[in-house]
Amino acid sequence: MKTQTISCAALWTIAFFLSADFSLTYVRPLITLLRDQSRYAELARTCYEAMGNLNDVESISTTLRPAQFRLLRQAAVVSTMQCYAQEELRRSMLSAGVSEHQLIRIDLQAQLQSNFPIPNPTMYSRDQ
């Protein structure tokens, strides 16, 4: 009975270390890649919208007080900071072996999902 318990514990210990090794070798990089891709797509969408936002702000510049236009432009510039984060992630993903072709595909998909320049009916609507 005692021998049985010891071998069961030993088996579980071996299984644990094997699983940890398996996780570190295969599962974690896969999850990281999937998560990075999802984050990259989100950043691509918000960056694209931020650029549109910057255009929008410029388009109403003449209707605003100078101080207010300055605030609004600062806000638009702040929103484009996501583009730097996207660029940083792009470099990190390229160095991790993701192909440029794959990143361009995600970029294009994000632009299609974005609300700019064509309003996207899947976004928030108070009629819903």
Add this chain to the structure above:
Amino acid sequence: MKKLVITCIAIALISPAHAEPDLTVNSLLIKAIEIFNLRPLPTKRFEETAKYNLGRALFFDPILSGNRDISCATCHLLSRGSSDHLSASIGTGGVGLAEMRVLPSDRPHQPRNALDLWNRDNNTVRTMLWDGRVEAIDPILRTFRSPLGDLLPTGLENTMAVQVLFPMAQDDEMLGLADDRSPIDLPQPHANRLNEFATNTKDLLGPMRIKAILRLIMDRLIGTDDAPQKPWHAQYRALLRSAYPTVQDNAFTIVHVANSIAHYIEMTFATRQTPWDRFLAGDPTAIGLQAQKGAFLFYGRARCVACHSGPLLSDFEFYSIGVPDHGTGIGKTEEDLGRYLVTGNESDRYKFRTPPLRNVTLTSPYFHNGSAETLEDVVKQHIDPLFYADKYDETGGLILNPAQIDAISPILLPKIRLTHADIQSLISFLTTLEDPGYAHVDKLVPASVPSGLPISALNPN
């Protein structure tokens, strides 16, 4: 095998790489904070002075109202974030407090939502009330514009002190109507007394009437040489003498009353140490990731900062965001013309002051007419100001008329694109502007007031 898979997933999930996106949002927000040069609001020290004690008594004493049935504290409740949780406030004649307050059918209803009182002593507060009819022309020289015009007394210390004067002279707030009598269930000698403020001034108009009402208030508060003395006269004179020891006994005016009420408001309704202020002071754990995302949106893509700028998150300017009329409007007309009623400028039609946002989570409902119940409704109105432009009311007419559509601020016209998650993040950020913990709660509400009238107050906790 099942256990093996669970172990693998657990190890993958607890791997440190998951902290990466959080740090990115944090660093972007810190850059935004640098760009806008945001600083925590200085913490106001609480001091219980003689002036504070006088202001507190006056803030809670219904003796200042025509019918002796309402005080400042009736609509600015400590337990409701210094507002009353009603769409439109209920003034003299109303019964009950906060959500339970009701108005008899023969009384006029107030047209607008009661504003909160937080941080009104801040130098950035240039305008008061939804239409800015009280405003500082030069806060240093203490010159103000108000409905009293040139009759505004000198010596008022700040914009809050000027604003304090007007609810007392407004018929649907504290004044009441000519020939009104006070409720019969009040303690003597207050029961069933003629409203002399409204009755004795009924033939006067505009600033002349307001000035006369304010003089009558002082007569009732501290008495006159030719009228019998009341028990509270001596008490208020003593409080005034303590608060203003250098002023002669016969020189107390409504200015001293207004300055001390404003002082009480400054001490009591000061946000101290909100999570956002702590974050700005350098504590990265003060607000969560969702609130950080919301702050980044607020100062970025959502464009909120264009109007909600400065330490109190308001520029104290006037805009229309397409809020439909709801209720009677000021002047009991069908529509509320907002700032136009003060300036007479066509371009000011339907515009209302940008509300400050500290403690905004405590002061629902929102907008000048209290038509938005939740902050989510408020954000949705901002990102979709034309929502009501093509909607019809129950009479078959369009909810927004063409002039109302034209008045909508150009800032909001280029579509602001926010997802549901974005809206929730913005609300999460607004929650970090909350400081519900009043300092020294036990010292905020007096046990009684000199007049002996009942106090309208709900416990702040």
